[in-house]
Amino acid sequence: MAESDVLANAELEVLDAYWRAANYLSVGQIYLQDNPLLKQPLAIEHIKRRLLGHWGTTPGLNFIYAHLNRVIRRDDLDMIFICGPGHGGPAVVANTYLEGTYSEIYPKITRDAAGMGKLFRQFSFPGGIPSHAAPETPGSIHEGGELGYALSHAFGAAFDNPHLIVACVIGDGEAETGPLAASWNGIKFLSPKQDGAVLPILHLNGYKIANPTVLGRMSDEEVTSLFAGYGYEPVFVEGADPIPMHQRMAAVLDQVLVRIRQIQAAARTGQGNGNGSKRQTWPLIVLRSPKGWTGPKEVDGLKTEGFWRAHQVPLAGLADHPAHLAQLEAWMRSYRPDELFDDKGRLVGDIAKLAPDGARRMGANPHANGGLLKRPLNLPDFHDHAVKVDGPGGAQAEATRVMGGYLREVFRLNAETRNFRLVGPDETASNRLDPVFAVTDRVWMEPTIPEDVHLSQDGRVMEILSEHLCQGWLEGYILTGRHGFMSCYEAFIHIVDSMVNQHAKWLKVSRGLAWRQPIASLNYLLTSHVWRQDHNGFSHQDPGFIDHVVNKKADVVRVYLPPDANTLLWVTDHCLKTYDRINVIVAGKQPSPQWLAMDEAVKHCTAGIGIWDFASSDEGYEPDVVMACAGDVPTLETLAAVDILRQHLPALKVRVVNVVDLMTLQKQGQHPHGLDDRDFDGLFTTAKPVIFAYHGYPHLIHRLIYNRTNHDNFHVHGYQEEGTTTTPFDMTVLNRLDRFHLAIDVIDRVPGLAAGAAHLKQHLRGKLVEHEEFICRYGEDMPEIQNWSWPYKTAARTGD
Template sequence: MEKTSKKPGAQALAAGELALIDRYWRAANYLSVGQIYLLDNPLLREPLKAEHIKPRLLGHWGTTPGLNFIYAHLNRMIRKSDLDMIYVCGPGHGGPGMVANTYLEGIYSEVYPDIAENEEGMRKLFRQFSFPGGIPSHVAPETPGSIHEGGELGYALVHAYGAAFDNPDLVVACVVGDGEAETGPIAASWHSNKFLNPARDGAVLPILHLNGYKIANPTIMGRASDEDLRQLFSGYGYEPFFVVGHDPADMHQQMAATFDQVFARIRAIQDAARQGRADPDRCPRWPMIVLRSPKGWTGPKEVDGKKVEGFWRSHQVPVSNCRGDDAHRKILEDWMRSYDPEDLFDRDGRLKEELRALAPAGKRRMGANPHANGGLLRRKLAVPEIANHAVAVDPAARGQLMVQSTEMLGRYLRDVLTLNAENRNFRIFGPDETESNRLGSVFEVTNRVWMEEIEPYDVHLSRDGRVMEVLSEHLCQGWLEGYLLTGRHGFFSCYEAFIHIVDSMFNQHAKWLKVSRELEWRKPIASLNYLLTSHVWRQDHNGFSHQDPGFVDLVANKKADVVRIYLPPDANTLLWTGDHCLKTYNRINVIVAGKQPEPQWLTMDEAVRHCEAGIGIWEWAGNEEGAVAPDVVMACAGDVPTMETLAAVDMLRQKIPALKVRVVNVVDLMALQSAEQHPHGLSDDAFNRIFTTDRPVIFAYHGYPYLIHRLTYRRTNHGNFHVRGFIEEGTTTTPFDMTVLNELDRFHLALEAISRVPGLAEKAAGVVTELRSKLEEHHRYVREFGEDMPEIQGWRWPG
């Protein structure tokens, strides 16, 4: 396919500067190859031998020389204009290049003193790469300067934009690989420019790195013409610049000249906005770069007669049998010597001084930039007193007051925004659901961010809003991750069923936090806080497609140090939970709470005590006074399960008054695990005091029942746990009918209790018949009248 290119005409680099930047690039390439292949002989002081080669060759070469090329030229721009810049490496396994460059600029040895800037340090640098006890092959938390885990493709650009929001002096250079460019999240991420305000945000420079191939196939964008790409990215709202070729000298000149133009464009856009000269009704057209360079650039052209450079065979390890094949080892040695290491490193193995001078100094080094270690910049979030938003619950009339709990949380978040308005380090993220999720009070003090045209009749849109809404869970999650990783705070609300869209992103962030917590030099960042609402039990109008509570199952798989799961049953417990989560760091907190009117159970003082314990006996709801032990424990976790449990207890107390019932509510789900498994877990003694060691436990749970069994299987009384929850039965129906379909309703819970207490079913046969008749009556009623029976809708706790 014919491709077109428009190249800058002027020579941006003098001959001496060109030679130096090329040598720096060669040094990075040399270190990158060495990491993939070598155990020893790092400077090739002797001919390469089999024992110098790693027994298992792991890593990815194909994208790396392009990444190194970009890094060298970004260094030039940082030094030239004193830029505050970080580098987001999108290509999945660009680890060799990022490690090499941070080693060249010195920060790697500062962070890891054992990897010194000498021959022995270089040997250790090479040996550790993709080696047991070493470092991963992709850009990971262990890599200084990184905020982006390279193990999964698709999120580089959205992380870059998240980092730039509210960082007016920061430039985020983001390299998007052409394999990565085929993912769905990246396709949406290009629209992030519509949310970047040049007056108060930083800048993102996307660099689409087209080397033409992924693992074993061409890439879509790699085969597109420059003109097609120009039209595509112009349509996205960017001004595309092209750097195309393979000759190093020509490519250096092109890139230098292009960077000069691009950074001038960025400065002009920001200056116009900050000086009041920009068109307020037009979204700026930010620059982006398309870099076409050969895959495996500067590597072997052919191996065993087959094309390697400029083809997918260079993707991973271009020469695969260097330990066992002399010819392959000769190719590797010639390849590494082509970079002329004697011209790059001195006798001690240290980068030569004239090349060291090309790297920026101190915190201007991209590997040392504090924005890439956000905990260094994290400031304490100002929060209001939750007592100011407490719902007044009368202990003598529990459950009588009906309140939308998330509306109360919305008022609290409004005040968080107000208290942090000046330092601008808090934003709310969600996929077009802030108002729907009853958090609309935040719009009393802010608006939604919107950089496109605003019509006179639009509501709550502005250039300066603090609420980020876009109908892509990927973008909300990625923006928030980038925002947190660079030292700020945030909150993400989402429909419960569709948070699954970011399952994999959650996984990656959890892994990042797990590793980061083990690195002393990585300082703690603010927690990622989810509110999952519009949940499974109140999706009666949307139906089965919106009914899935399974995200918490995924969350529970992660390391105990990282995750927390909260199921507050009312507004005051939700307020405590939200406030607590916003104050934590290095965690992922998941809060599940409904947005519909629901009974309010606890005073604020009671809610604080209950939430701090995570689990507790609601003595006011049970009737075991004077008994050695209850006959049955009715446990619940979640707002609807709590209401149905209490309704079941109400019936049992009325119809079988001799039955001794204990009510247990769980707000912190991880308290069910043992203390050895989770920091919030109850000791066995405490667990046994609450749940007994031998009495039946009827557990009404918000989600899939098996999770409760997973969390409690080691407990003494686990065999007596009978869990009711979502069993994948759903449709468009009434709220109460949803619980009936899944046998979580008050009638099924009461029947379960009767059946599990020895001898009770025979004694209470009449009650059993009555409850089953009620289920039949309910079935007929909702299908005739389309709503729940009046006694269901009007039920209140008797107090």
């Protein structure tokens, strides 16, 4: 069929009118605070005093949205829209207003002149809405303030949504970012049988803020070669004349939808590719249109449309430049608003009919408000996976391997609903979560060879060596109503710091929007952590992600430091039941002592913090010192230090406090999990020294407790940015977290103890010298370190 025949004249006129209406509303949002229908000559009092927004990408987005509406309505498609170009908010708001969704959600923004005026005024205005797609924007699952993540979110939304099409617009500026460049590989993990489709639309308007874009200057042949290498079949829509462009876009969109249906039908009827055969090639639309399309051609004699000057606000300083005001009025009237809206500001009937109905509108699609679709996971009984612990330290286990057994059953119980995934950068087995492979594989759409293990096209574990993609996939997955977990080496989770920022902000804003339903929590397991990265060295040693996340809103972030496998089981089960949270779990994968039987672990984790009676010797008395610990290795070293003190200073009254939920340390009014002052003082006393062994950077503990009564007596040991390739115990020694330094600190801090314990202190210093000599000679820790275990099978007795 020839391009000119794709759209009949009547359909073409409606489509073009709809596009003009969206453009008009977009310009109005950037500039106007009054006179929305231009019923009066445009005057300076109608203009906002501060002009904010981004015009350059907006007309292209409006063009795409209008064309998607046409095929959604014609074919009854289930489709959502992801706006990747930065600050494309005017377009998405304009289109959701035209389709009616915006007014349904925000009844004050009525579909008439008064509502249009409010729509314009609120944009980038105090008390209004942001200039980019945000939680407030209907139909959005993508925070558009930061570039690079749109396509990974799109694939995350498509996984396990077999009938969904995710239209994802990628700006050519965004395409220059590292995360986006890696995201094209998403099709290697997208099953045409089990998943939906992602339709990438690469919008090449040629410019960023003040520079040309790399892809924008590449020829069609180069662009084709690049994306053919990724596994796509690019189809181009190019030009500036609106009418031919409408015909080209309609023809191409029809073509790619046919191709998507063919790929899915072949896979779902058994004719598609199987492992070992060539993967399908998915379509990709490349839209080349001028930046600032249909806007001012020139401003003050300088090229604007089709150039970077159209990026933000093409006409500025209107109060000082009357010619600019006149040019703005001419620009807005060029869309012929009197043909688009009636005298009351309502969209003319024939134009309004282009929008789909009900939940088929992209602004109203329930997948873009994932809490509407969220179903609780079927969870196993975590007690069934408990490690048998006959007494403190009475068993050895790999905590994350035990967690892997629990997650295996999560996969098994949710196999039919397919609403749970595990993502991570090539570390599922390394992090001891490989028990899951008993019931599912890694998803892999590429060819396989006989030697491959745990690779299949219907796998539910997702591994790619890009933390950005793992994070983006999981965000898109949970934002559309599903559940998941991400595992990562602790040091390298920092790669997604900025993405976590965006998601935390999304959750914070969403919680204030009654129409946004709660979504499953974003859950992290951080393992291969700082204290057991002795073999990989300094580059792999960084516990600072905890510091990063606790900067976010208290109602969003939770941090858990389970000391053994049974506490990790409880924490994992708890996190999978939460919603609208960012849960960070830090746990070890190496064989280590197990401290609590499951019934004890449940009580301890439910409280989040508590006295370990079995290690304490202060029952019935006020302690001489509180030994606090948070994290598996800090707990081990604390108990080893307590053992030293009990052997050499039996009259010393020691209280051991273990912290699982780090946020209990904050005041109750600062964090929902925080302890009130009475309970905190009851645990830590109001005047006794507290020697605190902490997993991460010590300053965070001081920050969390700075306004507690006994703050000045807290002496925190933690990671001090000292590390290298060395032995596990030497890592603690380098950072003064080891048992010997902890015991020495007790001697130094407990009043009146220094003189009487001088011999012990000298002995402990000698042990540190002995340790250094031993590891330098033998390359491993001393046998007394490697073989140490908690020697007491009953609770400690109090002194006389």
